[in-house]
Amino acid sequence: PAMVEWCHHLEDLLDKLRSHKLVADSGMIDAILRSVDVLHRMLGELARDEQPLAGPVDLGSLVRAYASGEHRADTGSFSADESRSAAESPSPPVAEEGLSSEPHATRDAAEDSASSTPIATPAAADASGSEPGAETTIRVDSTRLDRAMNQVGELVLLRNRLSAAVAKLGSSDDTLVRLARETDLAVNDLQNTVMRLRMQPCKRLFQSLPRVVRDASRSLGKRVRLELDGEDVEIDKTVIDALSGPLIHLVRNALDHGLECPAERSAAGKSEEGVLRVAALHLGDKVRIEVGDDGRGMNPQKILHIALDKRIISEADAARLSEREMLELIFRPGFSTKSEVSELSGRGVGMDVVRAAVQGLRGRVDIETKANQGTRMSLELPLTLAVLPVLYFKLRRETFALPVAVVDNLLEVDPAQVHNISGTPVIQVGADRIVPFIDLGEHLHGIPLRLGYDPCEGILTDRGLLLVSEALGIEDSVVKPLDISQQQSWYQGATISGGGVVVLILDVQALTSAIRANRAA
Helix, strand or coil: CCCHHHHHHHHHHHHHHCCCCCCHHHHHHHHHHHHHHHHHHHHHHHHCCCCCCCCHHHHHHHHHHHHHHHCCCCCECCCCHHHHHHHHHCCCCCCCCCCCCCCCCCCCCCCCCCCCCCCCCCCCCCCCCCCCCCCCEEEEHHHHHHHHHHHHHHHHHHHHHHHHHHHEEEEEEEHHHHHHHHHHHHHHHHHHHHHCCCCEECCHHHHHHHHHHHHHHHHHCEEEEEEEEEECEEEEHHHHHHHHHHHHHHHHHHHHHCCHHHHHHHHHCCEEEEEEEEEEEEEHHHHHEEEEEEECCCHHHHHHHHHHCCCCHHHHHHHHHHHHHHHHHHHHCCCCCCCCCCCCCCCCCCCCHHHHHHHHHCCEEEEEEEEEEEEEEHHHHHHHHEEEEEEEEEECCCEEEHHHHHHEEECCCCCHHHHCCCCEEECCCCCEEEEEEEEEHHHHCCCCCCCCCCEEEEECCCCEEEEECCCEEEEECCCCCCCCCCCCEEEECCCCCCCCCCEECCCCHHHHHHHHHHHCC
């Protein structure tokens, strides 16, 4: 009865808004959102076979007063963001430590639960004689799609081995060569089709952000305009599920740390209203999620001093950091620029979890910032997690692999460009870029490659230049987890090459971190 009564009064108010008998204002939107939160709580109690408790008396009275027209707030009309957050299913703010929200008891019918995924069919009548306007979608348990994707991955490995075997035979048998080529095309088409079955629009990822921004900005006393772009960009369902918490944390972090209060913005010659932009963009076989603000920007030197004060980094290591590496200190566990703990931040938990979540999805996080102009956090992620394109390379007689996503370029290595700075080998790449020089022969085999004597080639990554014996080529792979390696943290997993050989896939981030830790010790 308590839930029924609550729903009726809220429905009365929403019906009058829909029929334009009432004009919404900020206070009314607040009451609606709080009422929906109460409904979520009641539904959760029902799901646990408990009798729902009555809602707050003062809130119920306020909703009835709004519905009857007896109460009129004087806080002005609501913004576009507030209208949107009221219209969509809202999410309560997410605690910084957990980076995850409580599951809603109800969802839009188009979203469904995490256990099923809607399935990309045409609405018009098909060859089977379906009537126009008939039901054209079905719901499939997502575990079935996972199994289908895994089977496609195994088929990709078999395709690679078949192509390699045919290539060894040469072109002596045209029929076999043609069959191998047709098999390759068919497997590619099947892979793309199954991959698209798991795709969902980023709108599902963005839908809770208007409510999060509204609540946080009001709590902080800041004026913020939220801009969402790329909601129709599709990405793997697994990626969307895993990114929900980290994305909310990045948004809250931008509101708390990036955007200034109205008085500070006005003093800096800016509009009192800050802009927070969240966008999704397609980049070939990757998707980039951007969270940008037009706030105060980040100060690398200030970040470095805070890291030193908190003993997150040693004085010796600090002396060797570039500006980019100083900015990346915010991803270290325990780092926080806030001296006082608040509802939104100050606990030193969050950004490290964000990067860990993104790296777990085989993605990476980049930072771009300018003083008094703002900051942009970019998350680059693969479209799918089932198949991973890798670059195979030789290290003496052994074959390894690198995810293509971390490779920037292949370079010839000039010994004259290799230098030593404070005990750290570096190499000059281009006219004005110096990056760490990492000899994989030394770190993986214990014997350095001899420049000028041994066959050598450089693989430029975002973590530095890797010296290898020879880069072989790119191939789609299926990653299998490792559970027997003593150096497991250096590898993302293993795959099977076209030649049928088990190949370890190197984790550049883990390897470079281990190298730096060894040098510091």
